Amino acid sequence: MSPPPLRLILRLVLLALGTVVIQEAAVSQISIFGISADLTPLMVMSVGLLAGSLTGAVMGFATGLLVDTVLVQTLGITSLLYIAIGYWAGRLRELRDPAHGLVPLAAGAAATAVAGIGMTLIQFLLGVDAPVSLLLFQQIFITILVNTLISLPVYAVVRRIIHPALPDDPRRRRRRAYTTGGLSPLQSSSKRLGQITRGGG
Amino acid sequence: MLALLVVVSLILLTAYFGESPQSPLHSVQRGIVQVFSPVQAGASKVLSPVRDVANWVSDTLRAKSNVDKLRKTNRDLTAQLATLKTEQLQNEQLTAEVGLDQTIGIRNYHPVGANVTGRDPSLWYQQVEVDAGSDEGVEQGDPVLADGGLVGDVTTVDASVSIVTLITAPSYAAAAQVTDRAGDQGILAPSVGNPNQLLLTDLPGRAQVAQGDLVVTTGFKSGSLTSLYPPGLPIGTVGTVNPNQLFNNNEVPVSPTADLRHFDSVQILTRPHAANVRAQVP
Numbered sequence: 001m002s003p004p005p006l007r008l009i010l011r012l013v014l015l016a017l018g019t020v021v022i023q024e025a026a027v028s029q030i031s032i033f034g035i036s037a038d039l040t041p042l043m044v045m046s047v048g049l050l051a052g053s054l055t056g057a058v059m060g061f062a063t064g065l066l067v068d069t070v071l072v073q074t075l076g077i078t079s080l081l082y083i084a085i086g087y088w089a090g091r092l093r094e095l096r097d098p099a100h101g102l103v104p105l106a107a108g109a110a111a112t113a114v115a116g117i118g119m120t121l122i123q124f125l126l127g128v129d130a131p132v133s134l135l136l137f138q139q140i141f142i143t144i145l146v147n148t149l150i151s152l153p154v155y156a157v158v159r160r161i162i163h164p165a166l167p168d169d170p171r172r173r174r175r176r177a178y179t180t181g182g183l184s185p186l187q188s189s190s191k192r193l194g195q196i197t198r199g200g201g
Numbered sequence: 202m203l204a205l206l207v208v209v210s211l212i213l214l215t216a217y218f219g220e221s222p223q224s225p226l227h228s229v230q231r232g233i234v235q236v237f238s239p240v241q242a243g244a245s246k247v248l249s250p251v252r253d254v255a256n257w258v259s260d261t262l263r264a265k266s267n268v269d270k271l272r273k274t275n276r277d278l279t280a281q282l283a284t285l286k287t288e289q290l291q292n293e294q295l296t297a298e299v300g301l302d303q304t305i306g307i308r309n310y311h312p313v314g315a316n317v318t319g320r321d322p323s324l325w326y327q328q329v330e331v332d333a334g335s336d337e338g339v340e341q342g343d344p345v346l347a348d349g350g351l352v353g354d355v356t357t358v359d360a361s362v363s364i365v366t367l368i369t370a371p372s373y374a375a376a377a378q379v380t381d382r383a384g385d386q387g388i389l390a391p392s393v394g395n396p397n398q399l400l401l402t403d404l405p406g407r408a409q410v411a412q413g414d415l416v417v418t419t420g421f422k423s424g425s426l427t428s429l430y431p432p433g434l435p436i437g438t439v440g441t442v443n444p445n446q447l448f449n450n451n452e453v454p455v456s457p458t459a460d461l462r463h464f465d466s467v468q469i470l471t472r473p474h475a476a477n478v479r480a481q482v483p
Contacts, residue, residue, distance in 0.1 A: 024319035024330070025241050026248035030255040031462040034396065038322045054202060061206045065213075069233045070241075071321045071328060072357050072364045075226060076214030083206050116324070123325050126218065128371050128393060131402075136394020139324050 004055055008165040012047065012055070015161055016063045019043045020070055035139055037146045038112065039154060040067055044082045045111035046104065046158035048089025051166060056086030074126070081118040085111045108151025109144055116140040222357075231359050234330070238318065238362035242332050245318045256463060277413060307346070310431055310470035313337045315363070317465050324394060327370035329353075331467055334361045338471040342429045344418075347467040350435045350458025351375075351418060355469060363469070367461055368436070369396045376419040376428055377401055377436055377455075379410045386419055389436060389455065396462065399437060399455040406448045414439040416455050431473050 004012075019039050028036045044063055048056025064079030089107055092098065117140065217226050315333035333339055335358050343355045345365045353373070357364035366373060369391045377389040379401065385408040387401045401416060416439060420432025440454035447453055 021237075021240060021244045022248070023322060025244035026252050028320035028322040029252050029317070029465075031259050032255075034462070035324075036320070036322045036462075057203050057206055061210065064210070069230050070237050070319070071323075071330075072230055072234060073321070073323075073328075074214060075217040075230065076210040076212070080207065080210040080214065083203070083210065087203060119323060119325055123371070129374075131390065131400060132393040133395040133398070135392075136324065139394055139396075143324075 004051070005165065005167060008051070008055075008162060008167075011162050011165050012051075012059055013062075015043065015047070015158065016059065016066060020063065020066050023067075024070060032146050033142050035143050035146065037150055038115065038143065039150075040064075040078075041082065041085055041111040041115040042108050042147060042151050042154040043158055044086045045089045045107050045151075046155045047162065048086040049093050049104065049107060049155070050159055050162055051090070053087045053090025053094055056088075056090035057083050058086070060084070060086030077119065077122050078115075080122070081115050084118070085114055088114075102152075104151050104155035105148060108154070109148040112144045112147040113140075116143055231357060234357070234362060234364070235359045238330065238332065238359075241330065242316075242318045245316070260463070274413075307468070307470070309472075310344075311338070311472040312346070312468040313339060313471050315467050315469060317467065318362075324396075325371060327353075327367040327373075327391075327396070327461075328356070329365050329367065329467075331363050331365055331469070332361065333469060334359050334363050336360050337469075339363050339469050340471065344430045344434060344470045344473050345467050346434065346459075346470065347464035348459035350437060351430070352457075352459045352461060352464065352467065354429060365467065365469075368399060368457065369461055375430060375436075377416050378419045378432075379404075379408070379439060379453075380415040380417060381408070381410050383409055385410060387451070389416070392454070397456065398440065399457060400452050401439070401455050402450075402452040404447065404451045404453065406451055408447065408453075410439050410442055410447070410453055412439055412442055429473065431470070 023039045027039055030036060040063055044056065044060045047059045051059075060082030061079045064077075064082035065075065067073070067078045067082075068075045089111065092103075092107065120136065120140065213226070220226055313333050315331035315337075317329050318332050319330035321328045331345075339355055339358055341355055341358050344351060345353050345355060351368060353365045353367040353370070355363045356366040368375070368389070371391060371393045373389075373391050375389045376386065378384055378386045385404050387404040390400050390402050392398045392400050404410070416436045418428070418430040418432055418434040418436060420428050420430055420434075435458050437455040437457040440456050442453050
C-alpha cells in the first residue's frame, strides 16, 4: 500500500488540531441534556470512512494522543479506543463500500458507543474508588444520541476538507462509471458506444 | 502498522499510569499544555458568542422547569435568613466577649480570578483548564470556587495555565460537614456517572441531617495533617434523605451549589491556610 500523499497528511494534521481545539474551547462547554457532544470520535470515524482503515487507525492514534495530552489525561487510553474506531470505519469502507447517505449516522452512533463504553471499561480495569451511579449508562446513551444527530454535518465537513486530497480510488471510479451509465452491463454495447460517440462529439 | 499503534498505546498507558507527576511523560504533557493554552484561550474567546447562544437556549429551557422549585427554595431561605441574622448578632456579641479573631472571608485566602479556557468532554476525567498558573501564585492543591461554591482543586500547574479537577471527578474526595445542629462530618465523594450529585459518606448512622441542609468544607487540622481546604467553603445542599440509606450506608446525596457544567470563570484560593480561626489571649 502506498503512503498517503503529503497534501492529505497536512490536511489531516490540521483537521485533528482544529477539532481538538474547537472541542475543548467551545463544544465541551455547551451542555445539551446535561452532557456535551464529542466531535473527536466522529471526526476519526469520518476519516476512516473516507480514507480507509490504515489512515483511519493512524488518525485515531494521533487524535487520541492529542486529546489525552491536551486534557492531561492518562496517555494511551483515548488513542487505543480511537485506533479501533478509525480502523473499523476504514474496514467498513474497504469491505462493504457503503454508499447510502445515512451510513455516517449509524457509524457515528457506533463510534460514540465504542468511545463511551470503552472508556468506562478501561476506567473500571484501572480501578475506580468512588461509587458508580447507574446514571452513567444514561449519560453514555444521551451522548450517543446527541453525537448521532451531529454525525452527518461532521462527516460532511470532514469530507469537504479531505476529499480533494484523497487519491482516486479505482473502485469508486468504477462505481461512478456504472452510475453514469458508462460501463453498465445493463446497457447494450451499441447504446454505450452511441453515448461515447455523442460525448466525444 | 496497526499492531505497532496498539502496542505504543499500551506502553504509554502502562508507563503513564505507573509514573509520578514529576516524571518525564507528565513533564512533556505539561509542556504541550503550556504551548496549546494560548491557542485554546484565543479559540475560547473567538468562539464565546457561539457558546453563549447555545448555552442561552439550554439555560432558558432549564430555567423554565426550575421556576417552581426555586420559588419554594426562596421562601425557605428567607425564613432561614431571619434566623441566621439573629444568630449572627449573638455570635458577634459572644466573639467580642471571648476575644476570638474570626477572619474567614474569602478575601483572606488571596483569591485569584481566572477564565475557563477548556473543558473535558468525557464523563470520567471532569477537568477544566483555566488561564492562571504559577505566575499568579497558583499552586497544586489550591481550592477553586465558582458560581458560589467549591468546584474542585488545582491538580496540574504551569506558568500561565492550570488544570482544575472538579468535585465530580472519580478521584475526588474531601472532608465535609453538614450545617445541622450536630455539625455531622463525613467524606464527600462523587457519584460517578451523575454529574449533578455528590455523596456525603461516613456519616454517623443516626445523623440528624435534613433535605436542604448546607454542606461546607471542614478544614480540619490533625497533627501534621491539614485539609487542603479552609473551613466553611460552601459545597452544596443535602438532597432527598433516605433514612435506610443513611442508616445502612451512612451516606446522603448532596447537590452541588455550583452549576458544574456552566461556569466560565473561577476564583483560585492561593493561600487557603492564611486565615485559620485562632484564639487570642486577651
